[in-house]
Amino acid sequence: MILSQVKNPSVAVEAHGLVKKFGDNLAVNGVDLSIPRGSIYGVLGPNGAGKTTAISMLSTLLKPDAGTARIFGHEVLKEAQIVRRLIGLTGQYASVDEMLSAGENLFIFGRLLGLSRNDARAKSAELLEEFGLSQAAKRQVKKFSGGMRRRLDLAASLIARPPLIFLDEPTTGLDPRTRNQMWQTIRRLVAEGSTVLLTTQYLDEADQLADRIAVIDHGKVIAEGTPGELKASVGIASPELRLMNKNNDLEARQILKRVLNVDAHISNQGMIIAPMSDPELITDLLLALRNANIRLEEVSVKTPTLDEVFLALTGHETEPDAELEEEVGMEMKN
Amino acid sequence: MEKSIEMRLSNKTSFSQTVNNSLTMAYRGLLKVRHTPEQLLDVTAQPILFTLMFTYLFGGAIAGNVHNYLPVIIPGILAQSIITGSVAIGVQLREDMDKGVFDRFKSLPIARIAPLAGALLADTIRYAIVTILTFAMGYLMGYRPGAGIAGVMEVGVLVIAFAWCTSWIFAFAGVVGRTAASVQGISMMVVFPLTFLSNAFVSVNTLPSVLKWFATFNPVSHLITAIRELVNKDVIGQDFWLTILGAGVILSIFAPLTIRAYIRKV
Ligand SMILES: Nc1ncnc2c1ncn2[C@@H]1O[C@H](COP(=O)(O)OP(=O)(O)O)[C@@H](O)[C@H]1O
Ligand SMILES: [Mg+2]
Numbered sequence: 001m002i003l004s005q006v007k008n009p010s011v012a013v014e015a016h017g018l019v020k021k022f023g024d025n026l027a028v029n030g031v032d033l034s035i036p037r038g039s040i041y042g043v044l045g046p047n048g049a050g051k052t053t054a055i056s057m058l059s060t061l062l063k064p065d066a067g068t069a070r071i072f073g074h075e076v077l078k079e080a081q082i083v084r085r086l087i088g089l090t091g092q093y094a095s096v097d098e099m100l101s102a103g104e105n106l107f108i109f110g111r112l113l114g115l116s117r118n119d120a121r122a123k124s125a126e127l128l129e130e131f132g133l134s135q136a137a138k139r140q141v142k143k144f145s146g147g148m149r150r151r152l153d154l155a156a157s158l159i160a161r162p163p164l165i166f167l168d169e170p171t172t173g174l175d176p177r178t179r180n181q182m183w184q185t186i187r188r189l190v191a192e193g194s195t196v197l198l199t200t201q202y203l204d205e206a207d208q209l210a211d212r213i214a215v216i217d218h219g220k221v222i223a224e225g226t227p228g229e230l231k232a233s234v235g236i237a238s239p240e241l242r243l244m245n246k247n248n249d250l251e252a253r254q255i256l257k258r259v260l261n262v263d264a265h266i267s268n269q270g271m272i273i274a275p276m277s278d279p280e281l282i283t284d285l286l287l288a289l290r291n292a293n294i295r296l297e298e299v300s301v302k303t304p305t306l307d308e309v310f311l312a313l314t315g316h317e318t319e320p321d322a323e324l325e326e327e328v329g330m331e332m333k334n
Numbered sequence: 335m336e337k338s339i340e341m342r343l344s345n346k347t348s349f350s351q352t353v354n355n356s357l358t359m360a361y362r363g364l365l366k367v368r369h370t371p372e373q374l375l376d377v378t379a380q381p382i383l384f385t386l387m388f389t390y391l392f393g394g395a396i397a398g399n400v401h402n403y404l405p406v407i408i409p410g411i412l413a414q415s416i417i418t419g420s421v422a423i424g425v426q427l428r429e430d431m432d433k434g435v436f437d438r439f440k441s442l443p444i445a446r447i448a449p450l451a452g453a454l455l456a457d458t459i460r461y462a463i464v465t466i467l468t469f470a471m472g473y474l475m476g477y478r479p480g481a482g483i484a485g486v487m488e489v490g491v492l493v494i495a496f497a498w499c500t501s502w503i504f505a506f507a508g509v510v511g512r513t514a515a516s517v518q519g520i521s522m523m524v525v526f527p528l529t530f531l532s533n534a535f536v537s538v539n540t541l542p543s544v545l546k547w548f549a550t551f552n553p554v555s556h557l558i559t560a561i562r563e564l565v566n567k568d569v570i571g572q573d574f575w576l577t578i579l580g581a582g583v584i585l586s587i588f589a590p591l592t593i594r595a596y597i598r599k600v
Contacts, residue, residue: 056437078345112358112444113443
């Protein structure tokens with residue numbers, strides 16, 4: 001295995017004070033990361049937070065203006081060619097050749113990675129099979145759907161079975177079913193021993209996949225930890241209640257305060273909402289309401305959205321996301 | 335299977351790897367041509383149309399009749415079409431470098447120069463098409479080169495070598511240009527004087543003095559004379575060597591400029 005030759009096999013990514021400026025726009029403003037081998041690390045942030053720029057520096061595409069980054073102990077600037085042997089990059093925008101067929105793409109990348117003609121052909125067939133693209137092997141990539149393109153893109157990153165894989169927003173714009181498939185693939189990669197760094201705009205996705213999450217905003221890491229730690233810091237779930245009788249509102253809120261030990265507020269739609277750190281408490285809450293004879297018209301438990309996490313962490317909301325909507329729109333046209 | 339991937343971790347790229355990577359990138363260029371043969375429209379249409387057009391347009395006026403004009407005009411059109419054919423590289427490179435796939439190339443442990451070298455290499459097919467079509471058109475119109483098929487082959491090698499050198503000018507435009515359209519514009523500003531202000535259609539002695547000076551100095555004029563001597567009389571004369579010199583000068587200026595600008599971008 002290639003990892004036996006690296007300087008530091010236990011830490012996949014180690015970055016200190018990474019900075020990248022575009023003009024006077026600080027796209028990445030002092031990012032530190034430490035990612036242990038064999039884990040899934042999620043970088044969570046809204047559009048324009050600096051996720052792609054950070055990945056580009058870690059994958060040798062961009063030179064940092066300041067700071068250092070090491071991949072398995074090898075410096076991205078001084079040992080770029082070694083780092084490139086250790087990583088696979090699936091960019092945010094299809095990093096495959098639209099003009100060529102799926103099979104030709106994988107063949108070319110295989111040849112570039114040093115495979116013989118026969119091996120490159122075999123590897124290409126194997127990956128197409130693995131990613132359910134065998135039927136489309138001869139079709140030009142520009143005729144692919146968004147989901148197929150992403151799968152091919154990921155397949156292309158796995159030709160040399162690199163120990164570290166970067167996935168830049170691997171599921172943005174995918175329908176729920178394709179997203180689930182992508183999640184399964186990512187989990188399988190890690191089960192097979194790879195380390196994955198993925199970026200996402202969805203808290204839900206980071207929560208489902210990542211062992212640790214860094215939340216970034218305006219080029220800075222504003223929170224870091226396990227999904228549990230992060231969610232606990234903003235409340236793991238919020239019960240939303242609508243009462244049969246509005247006159248009970250005040251009493252209900254007092255009960256919430258007593259049971260959950262937080263202040264509830266009333267949403268625009270007239271629901272009573274309170275963040276809660278322990279889901280077990282929902283039983284106590286409902287019992288307390290029953291005992292007080294307060295009847296419920298509607299009850300649900302909501303997990304916090306990225307926007308709420310953001311609001312809690314930064315005090316400002318995520319900016320409107322034009323690009324994301326545009327991408328989803330494109331997906332639907334395909 | 336896994337074993338065959340070179341597993342030794344080294345930060346250097348060997349010469350043989352550079353050659354292999356460049357050949358693979360050239361193969362990619364050929365695959366693209368296979369998917370979109372329209373890319374070859376310029377190198378097929380120009381030799382055919384120009385040969386027909388200019389021969390019948392100027393033949394009577396300049397050489398008395400079409401038959402006598404062919405040994406003069408065919409080398410002229412060949413040189414002109416070869417240079418026009420080498421322009422496409424710039425736009426191709428610009429478009430390629432703007433695409434997502436280029437990010438992947440940059441993240442692979444390959445020779446940095448391979449995408450550029452591969453694109454230049456793949457264009458050989460375009461130059462071969464130009465050469466074959468121009469002489470085939472000439473043949474159909476009654477041209478029988480004095481040096482025979484051997485002379486034609488030698489000329490083929492000469493013009494392809496020349497195009498490899500001039501294509502660096504356009505590759506440079508492609509690497510530094512901002513958009514494909516601006517690259518196209520700059521390239522055309524280079525191509526027209528180079529190809530038309532030459533001895534392609536008329537003797538330079540008929541030109542006014544400034545134009546005459548430029549046309550005499552223009553390496554394309556030397557290329558055309560060299561082709562004429564080689565293919566009509568089987569002679570390698572002074573112009574042959576001046577052509578090699580001119581091409582060498584272009585190469586030694588533009589190759590380093592292009593590579594420097596290119597490496598800075600990748
Ligand atoms: N090549 C570039 N030139 C200029 N500005 C850029 C470039 N790439 C990104 N930016 C800017 O840097 C910031 C971070 O962008 P990016 O890393 O793409 O964010 P994300 O991937 O999180 O959406 C944004 O303000 C973006 O406009
Ligand atoms: Mg991005």
